[in-house]
Amino acid sequence: MAEETETSKGMIKSPQDFIGGLALLAISVVAYVAMSKLGSMRGFSFGAGTVPRLFCMLLGVLSVIIMASSFTNRGPKLEHIPWRGPVFILASVVFFGLAIRTLGLAITGVITVLLSGLAVDDFKIGEGVIFAVVITAFCAFLFPFALGQPIPLWPTFIN
Amino acid sequence: MDVFANLWGGLMVVMKFVPVDIAPGAASFIIPLPVNILLCLMGALIGTLIGVLPGVGPIATIAMLLPITYKLDPTGALIMLAGIYYGAQYGGSTTAILVNIPGEATSVVTTLDGHQMAKQGRAGSALAIAALGSFFAGCVATVIIAVLGLPLTALALKFGPADYFSLMVMGLIFAVALARGSVVKALAMVALGLLLSTIGSDLESGEQRLTFGLLELADGIEFATLAMGAIGFAEIMRNLENPETRDVVTGKVTGLWPTKDDFRQSYWPILRGTAIGSILGILPGNGAVLGPFASYTIEKKIAKDPSRFGRGAIEGVAGPEAANNAGAQTSFIPMLTLGIPPNAVMAIMVGAMTIHGIVPGPQIMTKQPELFWGMIASMWVGNLMLLIINLPLIGLWVKLLKVPYRLLFPAILLFCCIGVYSINNQPFDVLTTGAFGLLGYFLLKNGFEPAPMLIAFVLGKLMEEKLRQAMLISRGSMWVFVERPLSLGFMIVAILLLVFALLPSIRSKRDQVFTE
Numbered sequence: 001m002a003e004e005t006e007t008s009k010g011m012i013k014s015p016q017d018f019i020g021g022l023a024l025l026a027i028s029v030v031a032y033v034a035m036s037k038l039g040s041m042r043g044f045s046f047g048a049g050t051v052p053r054l055f056c057m058l059l060g061v062l063s064v065i066i067m068a069s070s071f072t073n074r075g076p077k078l079e080h081i082p083w084r085g086p087v088f089i090l091a092s093v094v095f096f097g098l099a100i101r102t103l104g105l106a107i108t109g110v111i112t113v114l115l116s117g118l119a120v121d122d123f124k125i126g127e128g129v130i131f132a133v134v135i136t137a138f139c140a141f142l143f144p145f146a147l148g149q150p151i152p153l154w155p156t157f158i159n
Numbered sequence: 160m161d162v163f164a165n166l167w168g169g170l171m172v173v174m175k176f177v178p179v180d181i182a183p184g185a186a187s188f189i190i191p192l193p194v195n196i197l198l199c200l201m202g203a204l205i206g207t208l209i210g211v212l213p214g215v216g217p218i219a220t221i222a223m224l225l226p227i228t229y230k231l232d233p234t235g236a237l238i239m240l241a242g243i244y245y246g247a248q249y250g251g252s253t254t255a256i257l258v259n260i261p262g263e264a265t266s267v268v269t270t271l272d273g274h275q276m277a278k279q280g281r282a283g284s285a286l287a288i289a290a291l292g293s294f295f296a297g298c299v300a301t302v303i304i305a306v307l308g309l310p311l312t313a314l315a316l317k318f319g320p321a322d323y324f325s326l327m328v329m330g331l332i333f334a335v336a337l338a339r340g341s342v343v344k345a346l347a348m349v350a351l352g353l354l355l356s357t358i359g360s361d362l363e364s365g366e367q368r369l370t371f372g373l374l375e376l377a378d379g380i381e382f383a384t385l386a387m388g389a390i391g392f393a394e395i396m397r398n399l400e401n402p403e404t405r406d407v408v409t410g411k412v413t414g415l416w417p418t419k420d421d422f423r424q425s426y427w428p429i430l431r432g433t434a435i436g437s438i439l440g441i442l443p444g445n446g447a448v449l450g451p452f453a454s455y456t457i458e459k460k461i462a463k464d465p466s467r468f469g470r471g472a473i474e475g476v477a478g479p480e481a482a483n484n485a486g487a488q489t490s491f492i493p494m495l496t497l498g499i500p501p502n503a504v505m506a507i508m509v510g511a512m513t514i515h516g517i518v519p520g521p522q523i524m525t526k527q528p529e530l531f532w533g534m535i536a537s538m539w540v541g542n543l544m545l546l547i548i549n550l551p552l553i554g555l556w557v558k559l560l561k562v563p564y565r566l567l568f569p570a571i572l573l574f575c576c577i578g579v580y581s582i583n584n585q586p587f588d589v590l591t592t593g594a595f596g597l598l599g600y601f602l603l604k605n606g607f608e609p610a611p612m613l614i615a616f617v618l619g620k621l622m623e624e625k626l627r628q629a630m631l632i633s634r635g636s637m638w639v640f641v642e643r644p645l646s647l648g649f650m651i652v653a654i655l656l657l658v659f660a661l662l663p664s665i666r667s668k669r670d671q672v673f674t675e
Binding site: 023100113114119127147 | 226227229230341343344346347350351353354357361363364366368369371392395396399400564565566568569570572573574576577580581584586587588589590592593596597600601602604605606607619623626627630631634635636
């Protein structure tokens with residue numbers, strides 16, 4: 001991989017490491033603050049917060065090392081992020097989570113498949129709708145019916 | 160021989176006829192059916208079916224199909240899950256050979272020569288040798304599991320908390336050393352995984368840790384949500400970026416039976432691959448991934464004419480495929496005997512076992528021998544069935560491979576959502592999966608590999624428990640980790656590994672292995 005990667009100019013020689021390290025540092029700081037009220041060591045017996053704090057510090061130290069090394073070690077540039085894919089994928093997952101209880105699998109499934117289908121440029125509406133219905137019908141047969149999973153099939157307002 | 164008596168007993172469990180009511184409800188219709196063997200067959204078939212789909216590896220396959228096993232008894236469920244696992248492995252190889260897309264990390268090597276063979280019209284030979292090699296490796300690995308099972312279980316029962324802790328540290332360091340890219344980044348991923356594992360109620364005091372007031376987090380994060388999000392969803396988002404270049408070998412796959420020459424050339428590579436894969440698979444920390452790479456490198460090194468490799472050398476398919484399957488099976492050993500999952504797939508298996516009320520570890524073999532030996536014997540039976548079934552089904556797989564990704568991924572996504580939702584019937588789990596998908600995508604984009612995070616997450620809870628026990632027993636003395644010989648041994652191996660992984664000269668070698 002190393003041959004084809006471009007490196008960036010300026011202070012930060014490895015922007016990926018810098019951004020990644022920064023994000024991990026942020027996570028460890030937030031977690032550390034959120035743990036402030038947890039019990040600590042009592043004698044030689046561990047409190048609820050002892051081990052999480054250890055892990056948290058480990059993450060913090062490592063992310064600082066990663067960030068520090070981004071000033072000295074050359075690394076690849078930040079990758080371009082095409083928003084369309086992740087946005088529609090996440091939107092469809094979130095929609096499924098929010099809607100499944102009230103709308104049921106029949107409706108949620110179709111919309112989830114359609115919404116995620118929009119993540120690619122060559123989405124075709126006709127094909128998409130037919131496919132969404134077929135897949136949802138298959139899942140509706142397989143999970144609540146054949147496997148007896150307690151997944152709501154129809155919207156709550158129908159029953 | 161005890162071992163064979165045990166395996167025979169396991170075989171009986173697999174073949175057992177159980178009276179089943181095939182038309183529940185109105186008219187009862189009870190007939191005896193060999194339920195376990197049918198579940199094994201079904202698991203292997205469905206596993207192959209999903210595993211063939213490009214971009215769907217064994218982790219996603221198992222996580223997706225987990226709900227199917229909920230209603231089964233534990234033995235049946237595990238037999239089916241194991242079937243799904245090696246089915247997915249077989250499917251991955253098929254995709255690697257026919258489409259040049261590795262279904263998972265371990266079949267990357269198979270694409271090199273397997274796809275070249277397919278292009279030269281020898282797809283049939285490649286697929287058949289891959290299947291035969293895998294079958295042979297599977298047979299050997301099954302016997303290895305059976306032989307090592309008893310002594311390792313006996314050893315595991317002698318482990319104290321400190322030994323367990325050190326063993327897991329060693330496993331994590333293995334995972335770091337085997338991860339691609341920067342060692343420090345992989346270590347950071349381990350730390351993140353450990354931190355995530357502490358979310359939820361404290362074991363002793365019941366205090367809420369890092370739950371941010373969310374009731375749904377009181378039991379901790381569901382492993383499947385992390386795995387499916389950080390690996391499955393993140394992969395889908397990543398796949399969408401690269402416009403697809405799939406060159407399915409469209410010509411009719413003929414001449415399934417390899418020629419005499421093919422056999423002669425693959426005989427030794429299969430034996431060597433099996434040996435390498437079996438040994439690496441036992442290592443904690445995802446050693447199985449290395450098997451195919453190591454086997455390919457060795458075959459290339461000892462070949463009379465190394466230039467044939469990369470242009471359709473059958474040894475380059477036979478060896479790695481055998482190593483792949485051997486490693487996949489022997490990686491059950493640490494999980495079944497020590498209760499320590501060596502990789503993400505085994506971690507999912509642990510999750511599945513927990514759902515069925517089984518705690519992985521040495522007590523399985525002593526308390527539930529039927530389950531243990533039944534599962535192991537089923538692996539052999541499953542491999543045999545895959546060998547017989549899969550070759551005639553290749554035509555079907557080729558058709559399946561022609562389904563474009565723009566139709567595939569929404570279906571995969573819906574399956575994943577349903578799968579995650581069904582674990583606890585919690586919409587919240589679906590949302591967490593989405594969040595982890597975003598996290599995984601961000602990490603991938605910045606050169607962090609999520610695999611060590613998953614292993615650390617699974618081991619985290621157990622590590623904390625053992626650490627606390629060890630410190631309580633030793634009255635707060637850290638020396639306990641060096642005073643016990645077993646623990647000291649694991650710690651020394653861990654430190655040596657870490658030092659070696661950080662050494663610049665070894666690092667460049669390691670990068671070479673991965674790019675090859």
